[in-house]
Amino acid sequence: MTSKIKIIKEEGNFEVKLGERTLELIKRLEKLNEEEKETLLKESAEILSHCVNPIDTIGQITGLAVGYVQSGKTMSFTTLSTLAIDNGFRAIIYFAGTKNNLLEQTTNRLKRDLLTSSKNRKNYKVYQNPLSDDNHTNNIHNAFKQRNSPTILITILKSEKYITELAKLFSSYEIKTELGNNGVLIIDDEADQASLNRYARSNCKSADWEENQYSSTYASILKLKSSLPNHSYIQYTATPQGPLLINLMDLLSPEFHVVLTPGGAYTGGKAFFVDNPDLILAIPPKEVYHHKKNNLTECPESLVNALQVYLIGVALQVNIYEKEEFLSMMIHADRETDASKKFISWVSNIITSWGDKLALPDSDPGKLELLSSFEKNYNEAVRRIDSTPSFEKIMFEVLEVILDTNIHLVIGKNNPEVKSGNEKIDWNNASSHILIGADLLDRGFTVEGLAITYMPRNSVSKSNADTIQQRCRFFGYKKSYLDSCRVYLPIDSILDYCEYVEHEEIIRKQLKSSTLRELEQVMVLGDQLNPTRNNILSDDVIRHKLNGWRQMNALEHINENIEYVENFISSQSFEIYEDYGTVQRNHKFIKLPINDVIEFLNKFKIAGVPDALRKSSTIQYLRYLADKSKIDYAYIFLMAYDAPEGRERRLNDVNEHLFINNIFMGRSNDGGETYPGDKGIKMDDSLCIQIHKVKLKHNSSKWNQTKLYTLGLYYPEELSHTLIGIVN
Structure with a gap:
């Protein structure tokens, strides 16, 4: 490490520079090797680059830093703190857990890592659970006015009492005048605990958003945020299920994320x-x-x-x-x-x-x-x-x-x-x-x-x-x-x-390769566990199993899917599955490498919810299985390949929700020839995708006789899993 290093993140909101405070901290992290130090700096700079520019700006943003349990998240947000100080942030607030032992632990670590000399004591002013009384307000106000511009570090319990007091303090005329529009960084340690609104599920049942209820801690956080014209709110957690699944309209829903890398030991x-x-x-x-x-x-x-x-x-x-x-x-x-x-x-x-x-x-x-x-x-x-x-x-x-x-x-x-x-x-x-x-x-x-x-x-x-x-x-x-x-x-x-x-x-792999919006807030989770506390999740959260047969309702992007599927069919060499004697029952299949199957799913367009979530999570899960060498190939079936008009299926309309009644033909025994039904057309131990050409029956001229392609998916028992996602 040398003082000549400059970190620049062009894709962020501003250029992040490596300064004296951070260099001093990194030099003292003797337990880390050079590669680990570089990773720590890179990831901390990536977080900071997405924050609101700290120099006289109005704005706010929420980000998510995802680590492992006991993996060094405190070291990460300490490094983030020194980088923030080097780049112009005037105050940093730490939500240090809901218990006094965690508050003391965080405060003591910050003092140990930052207040290492008398010189540093002039650069940092640390306050624990300050109140909005005259004494604390005057002390912090005077600290802001000091010639050497010390950074104000505030550690508080994650509770309504202390967060509300802090909101009052930052709303005071003295502090507001001195701070102006300069940047404040809020670091929420264990962000999935206590911060999120536990009335989210009950609120989603209310017709009027103005009647929404807020849990006390959540409400106090909103007050604090409203008192800070320029702030960046960074959620640190090893268990991101809550922050990832809360409704996108929630003020604490993250807009960007960084996955933290643990040290080699x-x-x-x-x-x-x-x-x-x-x-x-x-x-x-x-x-x-x-x-x-x-x-x-x-x-x-x-x-x-x-x-x-x-x-x-x-x-x-x-x-x-x-x-x-x-x-x-x-x-x-x-x-x-x-x-x-x-x-x-x-x-x-x-x-x-x-x-x-x-x-x-x-x-x-x-x-x-x-x-x-x-x-x-x-x-x-x-x-x-x-x-x-x-x-x-x-x-x-x-x-x-x-x-x-x-x-x-x-x-x-x-x-x-x-x-x-x-x-x-x-x-x-x-x-x-x-x-x-x-x-x-x-x-x-x-x-x-x-x-x-x-x-x-x-x-x-x-x-x-x-x-x-x-x-x-x-x-x-x-x-x-x-x-x-x-x-x-x-x-x-x-x-x-x-x-x-x-x-x-699976979550970490998804987060490393995608933005939060690309993820569509989907995670894969087994039946044994719930993702998080139900009360912080709205009714928009859905849970579907990736097992057995599932059908898609591809009622959007019809022309694009027709063009894509017919080009795909013409480029492949399908084999006859079995002769069941009629055009409606005869099908073809092809065995493809799993990456080709993933590409087919990726390019086939699905817009409706929850099918879009199913498609997204299926792709993510297949990529995970492929990386683990648990799956090498899958099968694609072309159903009723010789029926040019497709098979007729009814389009149902329930409460303005359109869906195809049932794309799968049932079992039959006609003249001694037994047809197992479309759901019998599969390879029992492999993922199978059926391509169905459908002609819709509906009482409206818009939809009646419409031809489209849609999909049926078969998940074998050994690959079965559960997806959880949020509809927005």
Whole structure:
């Protein structure tokens, strides 16, 4: 990296330059190699280039930055911040989550990364949860007026109270006058949580948009945005289902997006559930905790095993190999705090008991029994590690690990058993940490050095894809000690995560290759999961399965499709499928490479909803399968190829919605010759597309006797999936 580098993004709203603040930050990111630094800069500059020009402009824009869970999104928006400062933004606002521990975490990281010298303290002014009182208004007003023009950094809880206070502050005469039309950057961390309007579904049922309801946090965000004449709103998330599927008319719907690249040492869903599935261990159904359906009364055996595997791992990685300064274990049983209290009681008693027994003479029966128990888990703990020290040497260190283990209860602040529900964990104060908690261990919270995750939490109903993914605190930069990592989950949760990982990779591939409008807000998702919370989605969201037979209603672009299909037919060498004796029943077919089939679908024009969504998602899914070498070819059938007029089909009209009644001819038995019906004309294990020439029957002169081409699609069971999209 040199100070001569200049980043220019010609396709954006303004030229982005690399300046002193960013160069200073990048130089201090010693854990990144040069390639990772360049990627970080490139992606941060791409985000900023689409923002509104910060110099005396009126305008606003919303963008989306999509990363992986625990992949370094904070580093990304810190780099975005320094680039924004280098390019003229006067203030940056951070929505730092809905819990105080996340607010403190974000504030402390910004101070650590930016306020590294007395000189920098003159360049940045950091305020946490400022109020609109005279004191805060005067302080920020004076900071804006200072000769060296420090950048105002404001971290706030994502709550109606503090966002409304900030809107009042920026609406004050003093701040408004000083800021003028200069740019403000709003960074919404975990943007899919709390920010979106939870009344979206109920609002879509109202005939009058002026009667729309807004959730309090969402309404306060709109107030803040209206107080800033020039601002850019950047949504950061690893679970973009909500922002991608909210209605395009929503003020928080993104207009551009950037997919963030994790560093080379990142271990996410693919690393665990695809590349190293042996790191995932199933919790037996009888040991899966639920406060109503299975309220366990004694410590489950799988938790005992997990604790022993963890302690052996710490002994190896921290004490013997000295690869890590410390490691940690996370236990997340249930959102009910009583569950956390129960589990911490079990763990505390067990750890204390083990420490006492391991300190006894070697001949003590209690110690011998405990060593026998540890020996059963020794093989699991060292299974992936070469040249393993002896069991005796490891157990000698396990006692030291137990004596240097801190156990933390991480639950809400109103619990009298805890000094603070948001206690700051001093990670470097021990070689081992065990965290037991509920929702505070969810989204956004970083569990440093996490090696073992024990999460016997299972959903009774269908899970939300974005919710279960945000519990994956076990993702992160763990490549150096991945062989000592284990994740204990219920079987149903394992299946959900496997489904999600495939869904996530499809979304990221789509986002990398398309604009948001080209995507048509479509995502592919299995039946096991919902995309996100239903209340933030309007009724325009539809869900259709990609399985079995589906028909298209190609009632638009008729002439263009006729020309395209007839040129396609004349350019191919079709084979006779089977002779069923009549023009109406005889068909031809051709087997084509999957890329040729994708091209055919792409060029065949569909405008009606939801067929356009089906076409778009089918193409995206086929590309994904082709890239994964899961599909090489497909079949196209020319139905009733010798019927020049096509087959007659009725055009139905229901509530001004036109659709072809049924393009598929049914089964028949005529003179001993059995016809399986059009839906029997297929290759059972392959994607099949039928081209149907249709002559419409309708009571209007406009449509009656109209000839057109339309399609029938067959998705075999092994390729079946579900698409979710939004109609606009």
